[in-house]
Amino acid sequence: MAQIRNLLLIDQDPAHAELFRAALLDTNEGAFHDEWVQTLSQSVQRLDEKPIWAIFANTFLPDSQGLDTIDKLIQAAPGVPILVLAGADDEGLCREALRRGAKDYLLEGHIDAYSFGRAIRNMAERETAEQALFTEKERAAVTLNSIGSAVLSTDVSGNVTYLNVMAEDMTGWSRQDASGRPLSKVFRIIDGVTREPARNPMDVAIRQNKTVGLTANCILIRRDGSEIAIEDYAAPIHDRENRVTGAVIVFHDVSAARAMAMQMSYLAQHDVLTDLPNRMMLTDRVDHAISLARRNRGSLAVLFLDLDHFKNINDSLGHSTGDRLLQSVAACLSACLRLSDTVGRLGGDEFVILLTEVKHPADAAISARKILAALAAPHQVGEHELTVTASVGLSTYPADGEDAETLIRNADAAMYRAKKSGRNNYRFFDSRQDAPVDNWISVEAGLRLALERQEFVLHYQPKVNLQTGAITGAEALLRWQHPVRGPIPPLEFIYIAEGCGLILPIGQWVLREACRQARAWQDAGLPPVTVAVNVSSLEFKSSDFLSQLRIVLEETRLESRYLELELAESVLMQHASASASALNTLKSIGVRLAADDFGTGYSSLSYLKMFPIDYLKISQSFVRDITTGDYDAIVSAMIAMAKGLHKQVIAEGVETREQMTFLQAHGCDQAQGYYFSKPLVAQEFAKLLETGVAPFAPPACVAVPE
Ligand code: C2E
Ligand code: MG
Ligand code: MG
Numbered sequence: 001m002a003q004i005r006n007l008l009l010i011d012q013d014p015a016h017a018e019l020f021r022a023a024l025l026d027t028n029e030g031a032f033h034d035e036w037v038q039t040l041s042q043s044v045q046r047l048d049e050k051p052i053w054a055i056f057a058n059t060f061l062p063d064s065q066g067l068d069t070i071d072k073l074i075q076a077a078p079g080v081p082i083l084v085l086a087g088a089d090d091e092g093l094c095r096e097a098l099r100r101g102a103k104d105y106l107l108e109g110h111i112d113a114y115s116f117g118r119a120i121r122n123m124a125e126r127e128t129a130e131q132a133l134f135t136e137k138e139r140a141a142v143t144l145n146s147i148g149s150a151v152l153s154t155d156v157s158g159n160v161t162y163l164n165v166m167a168e169d170m171t172g173w174s175r176q177d178a179s180g181r182p183l184s185k186v187f188r189i190i191d192g193v194t195r196e197p198a199r200n201p202m203d204v205a206i207r208q209n210k211t212v213g214l215t216a217n218c219i220l221i222r223r224d225g226s227e228i229a230i231e232d233y234a235a236p237i238h239d240r241e242n243r244v245t246g247a248v249i250v251f252h253d254v255s256a257a258r259a260m261a262m263q264m265s266y267l268a269q270h271d272v273l274t275d276l277p278n279r280m281m282l283t284d285r286v287d288h289a290i291s292l293a294r295r296n297r298g299s300l301a302v303l304f305l306d307l308d309h310f311k312n313i314n315d316s317l318g319h320s321t322g323d324r325l326l327q328s329v330a331a332c333l334s335a336c337l338r339l340s341d342t343v344g345r346l347g348g349d350e351f352v353i354l355l356t357e358v359k360h361p362a363d364a365a366i367s368a369r370k371i372l373a374a375l376a377a378p379h380q381v382g383e384h385e386l387t388v389t390a391s392v393g394l395s396t397y398p399a400d401g402e403d404a405e406t407l408i409r410n411a412d413a414a415m416y417r418a419k420k421s422g423r424n425n426y427r428f429f430d431s432r433q434d435a436p437v438d439n440w441i442s443v444e445a446g447l448r449l450a451l452e453r454q455e456f457v458l459h460y461q462p463k464v465n466l467q468t469g470a471i472t473g474a475e476a477l478l479r480w481q482h483p484v485r486g487p488i489p490p491l492e493f494i495y496i497a498e499g500c501g502l503i504l505p506i507g508q509w510v511l512r513e514a515c516r517q518a519r520a521w522q523d524a525g526l527p528p529v530t531v532a533v534n535v536s537s538l539e540f541k542s543s544d545f546l547s548q549l550r551i552v553l554e555e556t557r558l559e560s561r562y563l564e565l566e567l568a569e570s571v572l573m574q575h576a577s578a579s580a581s582a583l584n585t586l587k588s589i590g591v592r593l594a595a596d597d598f599g600t601g602y603s604s605l606s607y608l609k610m611f612p613i614d615y616l617k618i619s620q621s622f623v624r625d626i627t628t629g630d631y632d633a634i635v636s637a638m639i640a641m642a643k644g645l646h647k648q649v650i651a652e653g654v655e656t657r658e659q660m661t662f663l664q665a666h667g668c669d670q671a672q673g674y675y676f677s678k679p680l681v682a683q684e685f686a687k688l689l690e691t692g693v694a695p696f697a698p699p700a701c702v703a704v705p706e
Contacts, residue, residue, distance in 0.1 A: 004033050149166060155246040159180050184200065235250075593613045
C-alpha cells in the first residue's frame with residue numbers, strides 16, 4: 001500500500017484551502033492527506049503531533065509575518081520541504097525564503113488548483129530524485145571505503161575535499177583535518193630516487209584536463225613523517241557543463257610489490273651463495289668501467305680466479321663445507337679490494353675481479369699477489385681449518401680486449417695457463433700462448449677420433465730415489481698429438497674425457513700401452529722399473545676395472561709388482577670405505593698403489609691408515625713453495641706423517657736443487673720433477689735408464705740445513 005503523505009496548509013484564507021483540497025483530489029501522485037490550519041502556532045502544534053511530508057505556508061498569518069514565519073517553520077520541522085505562499089509583490093521575500101531553505105513559492109494571482117497540483121508533483125519528483133541521489137552517494141561512499149585503493153579529491157584550487165578511509169589511513173590525515181587544506185600538505189610525495197618533491201599529478205590533471213599517471217618510484221610522506229611507496233594516477237572531475245571542478249587521486253601502497261621487484265632484481269644480479277655480483281652484473285660493471293676508461297684514456301684489469309683443487313674439498317668434505325669455503329673466499333676477496341674494485345662470482349669456484357685503478361700492468365700483478373697471499377691464510381670452516389690456493393689469469397684494457405666479454409674470456413685463458421704452470425700463481429694474458437678457450441664439443445668430437453687415429457702417446461717421467469739417485473720407476477703421462485692443434489696437455493682434455501665417459505677406453509689404452517712399454521724395456525735388458533699409471537675416478541669406480549687390469553697384465557706379461565696405480569687423494573676420499581675395499585682387491589693382485597696430489601684432498605688420517613697405499617705423492621703445489629718458506633712446515637709435516645703411517649713419500653714437481661736438498665734433509669724417499677728430467681718419449685727414457693739422472697748429488701755431499 002502506498003504511503004500516505006500528509007500535507008499541511010497554513011493559511012488564513014479559506015479560498016486557498018478550497019483550492020488546495022481540489023488540487024489534491026486532482027493529483028495522481030500517490031495518496032495525500034491534507035490538513036489545514038490558519039496560524040503558525042497551530043501548525044507548530046500539528047507538526048509536533050504527526051509527521052508532515054510538506055508544508056505550504058503563507059507568510060502572512062495572524063500570529064507571524066514575513067520571513068520570520070519561514071524561519072520558525074524550518075526550525076519546527078527541519079528537513080520538511082516548505083512551499084511559500086505570498087502576496088503578488090513579495091517575490092523578493094520569496095527568493096530570500098528560498099535562500100534560507102524553502103523549496104518553492106507561489107505568488108498571489110497564481111494560486112490556483114493547477115499551480116498547487118504542479119507544486120505537489122514537483123515536490124514528489126524532487127523527493128524521488130533526492131532519494132536516488134542519496135542512495136547513489138551512499139553506494140559511492142561504501143564503495144570508496146571498501147576498495148583497496150586510497151581516494152582523495154580536491155576542488156579546482158587544489159584544496160582537499162574528500163578522503164576515503166584508505167586515504168586517511170595512508171596519509172595519516174583524517175578527512176576532517178584534511179578538508180580545505182592544500183593538497184601538497186596532505187599528499188606529500190617525493191621521487192624515491194632523487195628524493196626531490198615529485199610532480200603533483202593533480203595539478204597536471206586539472207591544468208591539462210586529462211588523466212595522468214604518477215612519477216615512477218613515488219614515495220608518499222605520511223603525516224607522521226614515515227614513508228610509503230605508492231603508485232597512483234589523478235583524473236579531473238567535471239561538472240555538468242564539463243568544466244573542471246576538481247580532481248581525484250587514486251593511489252595504493254606498492255611497498256611490498258616494490259620490495260619484491262627490488263629483491264628480484266637483486267637476485268638477478270647477485271650470486272645467492274656469496275652475495276657477490278654475478279656474471280650479469282659483473283659484465284655490466286666491466287663494460288661500464290671500460291667506457292669510463294675509454295673516455296679518460298685510462299686502463300683497467302680483469303682477474304679471473306679459480307680455486308685450485310676445489311673439487312677435492314667438495315668430494316672429500318661435502319658440498320656444504322665447500323659452499324662455506326666459497327663464502328669465506330668471497331669474504332676474503334672482498335676484504336682485499338678497494339671500494340672502486342668489484343669482485344663477483346661466475347659460478348663454481350670461479351671469481352672475477354675488476355680493478356679499475358690500474359695505471360700499469362704491474363699494479364694488477366701486485367693486486368694478484370696480494371690476493372693469492374690473503375687467500376692462502378687458513379679458512380676456518382666449521383671444525384675444519386682449510387687452506388686453499390688459487391690460480392689467477394689477468395687481462396687488461398685496452399691491450400687485451402675492448403669489451404667485458406673478451407676481457408673475461410682472455411683472463412680465463414690466462415688463468416688456465418696459470419693452472420698448467422703449477423697452480424697457486426698468476427699469469428697475464430698472452431695472445432700467442434693462450435689459444436681461444438676450447439670448445440668442449442670440438443674437443444669431445446676430436447677425442448672420439450683420437451684413439452682410432454692413434455693420436456695418443458705416452459711420455460715417461462722418472463722417479464728418483466733420493467738416497468741413491470737411482471731411477472726407481474716412471475710415471476706414464478698421456479699426450480694428445482692433435483693433427484691440427486699440435487700437442488695438447490692432459491689437463492686440457494682429461495676432464496672433458498671424464499665428463500663424456502671417454503676416459504674409460506682412453507684409460508684402458510694408457511694402461512695397456514704403459515704395461516707393454518715397461519715389459520719391452522725389461523725385454524731389452526734394461527734395469528726393471530715400475531711404471532705408474534694415473535687412474536681417473538671414473539675408471540676406479542668402473543665395475544670391470546679389476547678384470548680389465550688382470551687381462552692387461554696377462555696379455556702384456558708384466559709382473560704386477562712393476563705396475564703402480566696413481567689415484568688422486570680426492571678420489572680415494574670420495575667414497576672412503578668403498579675405496580678401502582676396492583684398494584684391497586687391487587692390492588691382492590700385487591700392484592702398487594699411490595695417493596696422487598697428496599695434500600689437496602683433505603684426507604682423514606684414519607682412512608689413510610686404513611688404505612693399503614704404498615706411496616703418498618706430495619702435490620707439486622706444496623713442493624714449489626719450498627724455499628720460499630710458505631709450505632716448508634707443511635711439507636716436512638707431510639713427510640713425517642707418511643713415515644708414521646709407514647708409507648713411502650714421493651715429492652712431485654721438484655725443479656730446483658734447493659727443493660731436492662730440503663726433501664732429502666727431511667727424509668723424503670723419492671722425487672720426480674724437471675730438476676731430474678722432463679717427461680720423455682719411451683726411447684729417450686730408455687737412454688736415461690742406462691745413463692741415470694744427471695744432476696743427482698748423493699746425500700753425503702749435501703749440507704743439511706737444520
Ligand atoms: P700428475 O699425475 O700429478 O702428473 C704430474 C704432472 O706434473 C705432469 O703434468 C708432469 O708433466 C708435471 N710435472 C712433472 N714434473 C714437473 C716439474 O718439475 N714442474 C712442473 N711445473 N710440472 C711438472 P702433465 O703431464 O701435464 O699431467 C697433468 C695431469 O694430468 C697429471 O697430474 C694427471 O693427473 C693427469 N694425467 C696425465 N696422464 C694421465 C692419464 O694417462 N690418465 C689420467 N687419468 N690422468 C692423466
Ligand atoms: Mg700422477
Ligand atoms: Mg700428481
